[in-house]
Amino acid sequence: MxxxxxxxxxxxxxxxxxxxxxxxxxxxxxxxxxxxxxxxxxxxxxxxxxxxxxxxxxxxxxxxARTDLTGLTAPEIRELFLLTGPDTGAGPHTRTALRKLVRALPAPLRAGAEAAARAGIADGTDWTGAETEEAAHLAALQRAVVEERELRIGYARPGREPRERTVQPLGIAAKSGVRYLLADTADGLRTFRVGRVTSVTETGAPAGRPEGFDLATAWRALAARMEDRMVAATVRGRAAPGTETVLEGLLGGRIRYGERGPDGWTPIEADGPSPEVIAAQLAGLGARVELLDPPEARTALARIGAELTALYGEPGPGTPAAPPRAPARGATRPG
Structure with a gap:
């Protein structure tokens, strides 16, 4: 030190x-x-x-005498302070480091750095009022990565009870605002969504690190596998006017549109892990989306509809009629 x-x-x-x-x-x-x-x-x-x-x-x-130890250019300094300035939700250690960096900069660069630090703000409050799940264990995971400490973590997959695993933490990656722990396990390299970690305990043993491990390379390989699983299946169908915003909110870049027909309905293609998963994601749109193929997607929607009907009963009087059905399957395809 x-x-x-x-x-x-x-x-x-x-x-x-x-x-x-x-x-x-x-x-x-x-x-x-x-x-x-x-x-x-x-x-x-x-x-x-x-x-x-x-x-x-x-x-x-x-x-x-002065020595510019930073070696940073003016644009690099502005970018750094825009990303990690005191008003962007940076932690106390980051803010301390930034203050030291400001003092270290030559006077002509200092004003620009301070202005950039004041140019952003981050509000971590969820609009739903719920606290962020990541905050609970993020600091402990980051510390274990830096200090190379083996961990015993509790991890809860959606719809399952937490399960403990021993991991060798290797790094933290962020994708679309969601943080993931990269760790070596008995089953090889794995990613764990930080918000699903339920407990963090140090085992007292040092963490092993694969020889030649590079975090960026490992993340790209793991992310590519995850993305492949996310687009393993494609469904085709059509969507009623005004559903585009909802579809894009549900599927993001995995939704594609064809040319709108004379009736106002638009052919769509959507990618996902499986036809059944895509069907479940679109089920909330009811009759405003009709899936045409593959058959597994239509079967999944029919099953969901039957379950909802059994739970809530037949539609009562005054229920709006469903829009006209699509042409025969295969008659309309995305362009």
């Missing part, structure tokens, strides 16, 4: 005309004696640092 302290000491000197060992000790969170040794180490390393004894004395850089 001493190398980190020496860099921090030099950055602190750059922002002050003169500092005392006591001031540096307070800044670095060390004893005054340690701070003095660090200053002497900088001088011994050839950094133009000198001390002046007596009242009003202290340590200074010769001639106000």
């Amino acid at each position: 001493r190398a980190d302290r020496l860099v921090a000491a030099l950055l602190f000197l750059q922002t002050r005309r003169r500092v005392t060992a006591a001031e540096l000790a307070l800044e670095l969170g060390v004893s005054e004696r340690t701070a003095r040794r660090d200053l002497e180490a900088l001088a011994s390393a050839g950094i133009p640092v000198y001390s002046q004894a007596g009242q009003g004395g202290g340590w200074s850089l010769v001639g106000g």
Whole structure:
């Protein structure tokens, strides 16, 4: 850690005309004696640092010398502060690091960095009023990744009871605002959605790390497999006017449209893990979407309809009539 302290000491000197060992000790969170040794180490390393004894004395850089340790360009600095500035939901350690970085920047770049830090805000409150599920265990998972600690985690898949697994945490990845833990397990590399982690316990053992492991490469490979599973099946059908916004909310980029017909209905194609899953996603649209093929999708919708009818009974008087049925299957196809 001493190398980190020496860099921090030099950055602190750059922002002050003169500092005392006591001031540096307070800044670095060390004893005054340690701070003095660090200053002497900088001088011994050839950094133009000198001390002046007596009242009003202290340590200074010769001639106000500066060393731009960041190596950052103005556009890079603006981008960094836009992404992680104090008003974007960054944690306390990030905010402390950003303050230190501001002090380390040359004066011409400092104003732009501070302006960029004030340019964004993040509101973590769910519109439904529910607290974010990720926050509960994210810090513990991140710490285990950095410190390479083996973990025993509880993990609950949708509709199942939590199950404990021993994992070797390797990294945290974020996709579309959702964080995932990448970990090595007895079954190989796996991803765990952070919001579904129910408990985190350190086993006391160090985490193993595969030789040559690269987080970005591993994530791309795992993400590609997940995406392949998400588009393993395609259904075709047609949608009533005004359903586009709902369809895109449900399926995102997995929905495609054909040319709207004279009756206002639009041919659609939708991708998903299976015809049954896609059917379940579209079931809430009722008669405003009709699936034409494959047969498994139509069977799944018929089963869902029968279950709902059995649960809620036959439609009562005054129920609006369903729109006209589509032409025979295969007569309309997306363009």
